[in-house]
Amino acid sequence: MPELDNIDRAILRLLAADASLSLNDIADKVGLTATPCWKRIKRMEEVGIIKGRVAVLDADKLGLPVSVFVSVETSDHSAEWLARFALAIAETPEIVGAWRMSGDVDYLLHVVVQDIAAYDSFYRKLIAAVPLRNVSSRFAMERMKDGALPI
Structure with missing residues (x-):
């Protein structure tokens, strides 16, 4: 398992809070350009740190309270x-x-x-x-x- 640095952790926090953020938005927020940011995300997907990206649904509004x-x-x-x-x-x-x-x-x-x-x-x-x-x-x-x- 690769070591995670502060930038990796910042990327993970952003994705965990809002997986719909664009690559450019994430890169801007962590102080990178798009390509190195994408490479970090891709690496974390390949090793299984990022298992997927999902939408968080409101169970109450979907009739499952x-x-x-x-x-x-x-x-x-x-x-x-x-x-x-x-x-x-x-x-x-x-x-x-x-x-x-x-x-x-x-x-x-x-x-x-x-x-x-x-x-x-x-x-x-x-x-x-x-x-x-x-x-x-x-x-x-x-x-x-x-x-x-x-x-």
Whole structure:
């Protein structure tokens, strides 16, 4: 992994805040011309530091105001079970984030749905897809921060 200098970090902060900035805008803000700025961005893409560029959408305005954090525990840690679980995660659009955890919870899922009935439907599909020992849901009351990485 290449070392990042202050200019690389400044570029990353700008892209994380607004990926729609033009190359010229980024270059101006970090004190470079377009070509060396582009080369730095390209290098960071090639090594995987920049994984992609996305638009941040407003879930409420898109009719998906319910955010649920789902803790999943399983008693089966076989490769077959994990493959089925990974497939279920990949094929379920309501799951917008998924992590394998340490501690007393095996997996943590971030689920976004339109209402409680939609969550219930999601839940029923999840438990039908793979056997689970325990599922615990926590409904977010308010999004207090949704920020970029501390670069």
